[in-house]
Amino acid sequence: SEREPFATLGRAEEALKPGDTVVVEDGEYSLGRGGLVVTKSGAADAPIAYRARNPGKVTLRASEKLAGFEHYKGKLWRARLDKAPTMALEDNDPLHHRWEHKFDGPDDPRFERGFWQWFDGWFYVWPWEDDDPNQHAFSVSFNSIVRLSGPVSHRVWEGFVFEHCYYGLHLGGADSRHHVVRNCLFKNGCMGVGGGQDSVIEHCTFLNLGPSKWEHGIYDGLENTVIRFCHFERIAGGALHLYSKPRGITACYNTIGPPMTKRVSFAGHVGIYAWGRGEHKIHHNLIYGGHRIGISVNAPNCLIAHNTVLDTNMVGLWLYERQTGNRVLNNIVAAAQPQPPAGSEPAGGSRTLIKVGATPNLLDFNLYAGQGKWSWLGKEAATAEAWRALSAQDDHCIADVPKFRGPARLDFRLAPGSPGVRAGTPVPELSPAPSPDLGAFQGDDLWAERTGVTFLRR
Numbered sequence: 001s002e003r004e005p006f007a008t009l010g011r012a013e014e015a016l017k018p019g020d021t022v023v024v025e026d027g028e029y030s031l032g033r034g035g036l037v038v039t040k041s042g043a044a045d046a047p048i049a050y051r052a053r054n055p056g057k058v059t060l061r062a063s064e065k066l067a068g069f070e071h072y073k074g075k076l077w078r079a080r081l082d083k084a085p086t087m088a089l090e091d092n093d094p095l096h097h098r099w100e101h102k103f104d105g106p107d108d109p110r111f112e113r114g115f116w117q118w119f120d121g122w123f124y125v126w127p128w129e130d131d132d133p134n135q136h137a138f139s140v141s142f143n144s145i146v147r148l149s150g151p152v153s154h155r156v157w158e159g160f161v162f163e164h165c166y167y168g169l170h171l172g173g174a175d176s177r178h179h180v181v182r183n184c185l186f187k188n189g190c191m192g193v194g195g196g197q198d199s200v201i202e203h204c205t206f207l208n209l210g211p212s213k214w215e216h217g218i219y220d221g222l223e224n225t226v227i228r229f230c231h232f233e234r235i236a237g238g239a240l241h242l243y244s245k246p247r248g249i250t251a252c253y254n255t256i257g258p259p260m261t262k263r264v265s266f267a268g269h270v271g272i273y274a275w276g277r278g279e280h281k282i283h284h285n286l287i288y289g290g291h292r293i294g295i296s297v298n299a300p301n302c303l304i305a306h307n308t309v310l311d312t313n314m315v316g317l318w319l320y321e322r323q324t325g326n327r328v329l330n331n332i333v334a335a336a337q338p339q340p341p342a343g344s345e346p347a348g349g350s351r352t353l354i355k356v357g358a359t360p361n362l363l364d365f366n367l368y369a370g371q372g373k374w375s376w377l378g379k380e381a382a383t384a385e386a387w388r389a390l391s392a393q394d395d396h397c398i399a400d401v402p403k404f405r406g407p408a409r410l411d412f413r414l415a416p417g418s419p420g421v422r423a424g425t426p427v428p429e430l431s432p433a434p435s436p437d438l439g440a441f442q443g444d445d446l447w448a449e450r451t452g453v454t455f456l457r458r
Contacts, residue, residue, distance in 0.1 A: 270291060
């Protein structure tokens with residue numbers, strides 16, 4: 001009760017029953033090396049909820065500071081640590097964790113800048129800045145901040161900041177379902193949310209997660225989860241990575257901004273990985289800021305519609321080999337423009353707007369822009385006319401400048417006179433409206449202003 005509050009979140013968790021709500025007062029809370037392990041379920045009409053008294057004012061961590069470094073040799077430094085952590089950070093930026101390279105001890109010549117390893121009671125690191133780590137803030141984490149264990153259902157998390165962790169919130173496996181994650185900030189770690197099914201993740205912000213292609217904003221999951229109105233920025237891997245198990249995931253009305261480029265290597269830089277068992281609905285998403293790949297589709301029977309994918313420098317939309325039954329409709333795809341050397345003439349484009357590796361798939365009513373090419377079953381086309389002839393698809397596609405209202409201020413609604421205005425085809429699952437606008441925005445609705453947590457403003 002408010003008169004007799006619990007001393008720790010662990011004590012609160014032990015006492016919970018369906019219908020209870022834990023209100024957490026402002027502050028920074030360390031959950032120790034084990035994090036918070038959740039094993040209790042709520043009910044459909046009586047969920048168990050954790051809520052921050054004031055959204056954004058409650059920070060949860062599962063980390064501890066590391067200091068007292070001594071020089072080992074060359075670029076390597078070390079500090080005493082009794083146990084191997086799962087992740088480490090320098091100045092809030094994640095370092096490359098231990099399983100990316102299995103080094104044969106601290107003398108292994110493969111050790112690289114930004115990497116760490118634990119050997120025989122010592123934490124070894126090659127700092128990002130090649131300098132004395134005692135001049136920086138180092139911390140290590142041994143677990144996720146919150147992880148669900150066993151058949152847990154009907155839990156709610158709202159208003160928290162999760163940072164310094166491997167996962168901020170791991171929703172568990174196939175027997176964990178019906179959860180809500182709302183208005184939470186996941187930052188300065190490896191992963192945001194993992195696992196879960198039949199759940200909703202909405203109005204969350206994912207920021208500075210990495211530092212390599214193996215770390216993502218939201219990873220894996222199972223079936224029927226909805227991810228909506230979230231914002232992703234400075235993610236090293238994929239903003240969303242629906243990996244091997246997911247099926248029937250809906251990802252809509254999300255904004256995915258520039259990926260992590262500082263203190264990163266082995267970058268993924270993918271907006272959305274729509275992989276797994278398929279039947280996903282990926283619609284009304286805005287992807288911008290220089291990703292390698294906008295949307296990667298390695299699953300069957302997906303709907304990819306009304307997305308605006310901008311400034312990709314490798315592939316805008318990529319449908320993999322052996323993946324069929326997908327519908328790609330009413331999207332806007334614009335390749336990043338090549339940057340010529342100073343003083344030279346603009347170079348020709350080498351980006352790929354869309355790459356399709358299998359058939360049958362349905363593609364139509366898409367708008368393509370920028371100096372890019374099209375790829376169909378291993379063959380390339382340099383113009384929209386050649387693309388239509390090669391693929392026998394996209395009969396109503398447009399190759400033109402989309403004309404946004406204010407791209408400098410991230411307003412990617414279509415301007416009057418844009419070739420994408422009322423140029424689309426109805427998608428019954430989304431809207432019965434005839435002749436919708438192409439891309440992620442319809443008319444005057446700038447829904448992108450409503451993505452992410454309420455307590456941050458971009």
